[in-house]
Amino acid sequence: MKLDHVPGHPWIKLSDAKAVKEFLQGELWASELEERAQNLWLVSSSSKPRGKICSLHYQLVKGFKIYISEHPRLHLVWWHDRLFIKPLPSYLLSYEFWQMSFTDAPDNLRKAALGFLRTYRSLIHHKSDFLIAQDDRHRLIPDDINWNDFCQFMSFFDGIQDSKVSPRYYYGELKLSRLNLYAPVLFHRFQYEQIGGHYSDYFNRLYGPILFIFAFLSISLNSMQVAIASDQMIQVQTKYLWSWFWGFSLTALILSSLMTLGLIFAWWWMFAEEWRCRLRERVKLIPEVAS
Secondary structure, eight states: OOOOEETTEEEEETTOHHHHHHHHHHHHOOHHHHHTGGGGGGTBOTTSOTTOOOOHHHHHHTTOEEEEOOOGGGTTEEETTEEEEOOOOGGGGOHHHIIIIISSSOHHHHHHHHHHHHHHHHHOOSHHHHHHHHSTTTOOSOTTOOHHHHHHHHGGGTTOOGGGSOGGGGSOOEEHHHHHHHHHHHTSSSOSOOOOOSHHHHHHHHHHHHHHHHHHHHHHHHHHHHHHHHHHHTTTSOHHHHHHHHHHHHHHHHHHHHHHHHHHHHHHHHHHHHHHHHHHHHHHHHHHHHO
16 A cells, blocks of 8 residues: 555655745754754763764663653653663655655755764664663664664664754753753754753752852851960960860861862863863864764
8 A cells, every 4th residue: 555644653644845945944853953053062972982872771870850741852861860862763664655745855954864864873782772772661763663674774884974963963961950951052042952941940959069168168157266265365275275276267268178179170181171172172173064
C-alpha cells in the first residue's frame, strides 16, 4: 500500500507539500540555535570535545534523568540533572518517506534531519542503550523496531561529517544555564528557556551565594570585634589572655580570607580552563566544516 501520509501523523497528507514542509520545519529546525550556531561554542559542554554526545547508559551513570521534549530547540539541552531528548519519530525511519519528502526538500531541512539522526547514532551505542530508549519511562524510539533493524538503519549514518549536517549539530550537548546566561546577547530576550515557573525556583539559586557572603562578613566582623575588645581587656586581664584572644581573632580573620581567596581562585581556574577548551574546539571547527 502506497504511503499517503506522514508516518505517525495520519492527518498530514503527503499530497499537501506545503503542509509537509511546514510540519518538518517545526519538527526538525531549531531556528534560534541554527541562526546563532557560530556562537554555540560558548554554551557547549567544555568537559568533552565539541560534538561529543554520551550514550544513554552513560548519561544515567552521570546522574542525568532523561526528559522527553518534542521541541527540536531543546534536543540534547541539559539543566542540572535533566537531559532533554527529542524522541526519534517514525517518519525518519521510513525509507519511503525519505524518498517522497526529502528528495526535493530544502537543503537546510535535509541537513537538520541528518544531524538529528546522527545524534541518535551517538546516544545508542549498545543494546543497553537501545533498551533504555525503548523503556516505558522514555519511549525515545518506536516499539515496533528491534535491535538488529535499528543497527542496520543507523549504519547508514556512520562517518557523516559536519559539512553534511545543519550548523546546530556541529555541537552536541548544550548547557541550558549558559544558554540563559547569553540569551540577552544571542537571542535578544531575558532567557532561552524557563525551567520552573515559581519565584522560589529563582530565589533558591541565590541562597548559596548570599549565605556565603553573609558568613564571611560575620566571621570577619566578629574577629575584628574580638580584637578590639581584647585591646580594652589588657588593662584588666592578664597579658596571656589578651594574647590568646588577639591571636584567635587574627587567625579566624586570616583563615576566612584565605578560604574566600581559595574559592575565588578555584572558580577563576575552572572558568579559564573552560574557555581554553572552548577556544581550542572553536579553532578546530573552521577547517572541519570547510572540508
